Amino acid sequence: MIQTPYLLFLGDAPDALAAKVAQGIRDWRPEFAIGQFRMPGCKADMRLPDMTLAEARAAGCKTLVVGVANRGGVISPAWIEVLVAALAEGFDLASGLHNLLRDEPELVAAAERHGRSLHDVRVPVVDYPIANGKKRAGKRMLAVGTDCSVGKMYTALAMDREMRARGMKSTFRATGQTGILITGEGVPLDAVIADFMAGSIEWLTPDNDPDHWDLIEGQGSLFHVSYSGVTLALIHGGQPDALVLCHEPTRAHMRGLPDYTLPGLAELRDAALLMARVANPQVQVVGISVNTQHMTEEEAQAYLAQVEAEMGLPAVDPFRHGAGRLVDALAAI
Amino acid sequence: MIQTPYLLFLGDAPDALAAKVAQGIRDWRPEFAIGQFRMPGCKADMRLPDMTLAEARAAGCKTLVVGVANRGGVISPAWIEVLVAALAEGFDLASGLHNLLRDEPELVAAAERHGRSLHDVRVPVVDYPIANGKKRAGKRMLAVGTDCSVGKMYTALAMDREMRARGMKSTFRATGQTGILITGEGVPLDAVIADFMAGSIEWLTPDNDPDHWDLIEGQGSLFHVSYSGVTLALIHGGQPDALVLCHEPTRAHMRGLPDYTLPGLAELRDAALLMARVANPQVQVVGISVNTQHMTEEEAQAYLAQVEAEMGLPAVDPFRHGAGRLVDALAAI
Secondary structure, three states, rough: OOOEEEEEEOOOOOHHHHHHHHHHHHOHHHHHHEEEEEEOOOOOOOOOOOOOOHHHHHHHHHHEEEOOOOOOOOOOOOHHHHHHHHHHHEEEEEEEEOHHHHHHHHHHHHHHHHOOOOEEOOOOOOOOOOOOOOOOOEEEEEEEEEOOOHHHHHHHHHHHHHHHOOEEEEEEOOOOOHHHHHHOOOOOHHEEHHHHHHHHHHHOOOOOOEEEEEEEEOOOOOOOOHHHHHHHHHHHOOOOOOOEEEEEOOOOOOEEOOOOOOHHHHHHHHHHHHHHHHOOOOOOEEEEEEEEOOOOOHHHHHHHHHHHHHHHHOOOOOOHHHHHHHHHHOOOO | OOOOOOEEEEEEOOOOOOHHHHHHHHHHHHHEEEEEEEOOOOOOOOOEEEEOHHHHOOOOOOOOOOOOOOOOOOOHHHHHHHHHHHHHHOEEEEEOOOOOOOHHHHHHHHHHHHOOOOOEEEOOOOOOOOOOOOOOOOOEEEEEEEOOOOHHHHHHHHHHHHHHHHOOOEOOOOOOHHHHHHHOOOOOOHOOEHHHHHHHHHHHOOOOOOOOEEEEEOOOOOOOOOOOOHHHHHHHOOOOOOOEEOOOOOOOOOOOOOOOOOOHHHHHHHHHHHHHHHHOOOOOEEEEOOOOOOOOHHHHHHHHHHHOOOOOOOOOOOOHOOOOOHHHHOOOO
């Protein structure tokens, strides 16, 4: 578990998109985001106080989180210099980069010297069990998508925020690197060994209070041939009581697969229910989350109304219009 | 790729079942199985010549294959002694044990000293790509099961043998440790990192002649919650043209999951086709392979006739009655 709160390291981010991990933390766990650290040339801005390492420590920050993608697949000497100084200042480091902190000898030496931790959330640190399929107490929601990167993480985070605001018991369960950095814990499912995927999700969503909801971050799609196995492990390891279908309507083809078109929402509903019933015969699809970021407000409203009529389920963009109706639907089952 | 032919090491196998890897090689690649090496107390017998290491080398054996499970999860000192002597004699070693040969310092030192290879087929040695879903030339059959361990490997091996006997172009593609030791190559899919599962199967079954069949060993089951993700990665990475449904009718519950009953064959057909069509809209179910080992001949015949009538597809036990009718069905598409 990563110590909070965080100083967000934006490095020399060439644009805002490169800092999407920092943005996710800023959006969903503002209480963890105390300040930002930017280097010369940084083009991203979280609208947080710019802090020196010493200022951030004085403000209570415990971990410096690498909130930015590195360029060219290497951790640059300029970054290393800052990261070593942060360890000396008393910070732990956390990163979701493919290049691991632990593979940088200078960082390993500095962490040892100062008794600090390096958290590489890209790779698992737990020996997960093989799934046993036993029914667990508590309730679970899983976001499933027509494609990758359609808003499954944001949907679960938005529902979690709404449920907490209502005083309901809920926990967002991260299954990807960004989600883990946002919340400080989770399972980096795409890096888990095949045999242990479903077991890692059972481990992540253990027995809980009967009225507690785990809101599980989805990954991939049953219809995305590169990652569908990861998705099915989530469905069977998570044994969800409720599914929310996630969709991005302006996409011309499956992400990274120019020869594959997206399935329709009815197709996704049928396939996901068929598979989810294996682990939980009572599972229901409770709503639809549409990522309308590439539509005008008018287009979005028209599309959502059409989907709602066709599918007979609440259809909302939780980022644009709030997750209230999805939570209403969850509370009703 | 493991050098053939083999000397089969049976160690101190407490019974025949413990030597099922050796039995698989003996059954399916008799031309690779030149001799056996048994230690005092060995209760398994492949009915091969018992050979000393020197005799086996003189007979042309290149690799000593550990064809037996170890007891208590350790490689015993008595085994180590034989394995070190084999390396000195000029053998490579191959093993599918969970305990890796490469983790035994004496074996590593001896292999280095004698310039020999240690093949631990339990774990991958290739950096597999992420699946790209592109259509590949050639044809592919995948065995899918109602459960784990229902005869998927034997089905594919029996079809491969029959196809070769007919002069058809076919290759058995191993996806598990036993299959890899039988054929000398393959992908240990259960040990592959989640993101690369489907890509490893694309790598295993590349472009081929238009009339060539890859016969892909299945793993797990879409209905087995512990391993279903592995199965779906096989379906989408393999993009099969043909599916053979595999079933063992006497099982009371899913293997290792006392709370889960097996799906029916029609359920398996529908779920597997639904998922397989994502990668290959032309996929067909061509036949049914039933493991009748726990039935009398009369029971088996009655059951097969009933399944055949209900499903409208050839239903056979390829191990008991040959794979001819399954191959006929494959040849017809």
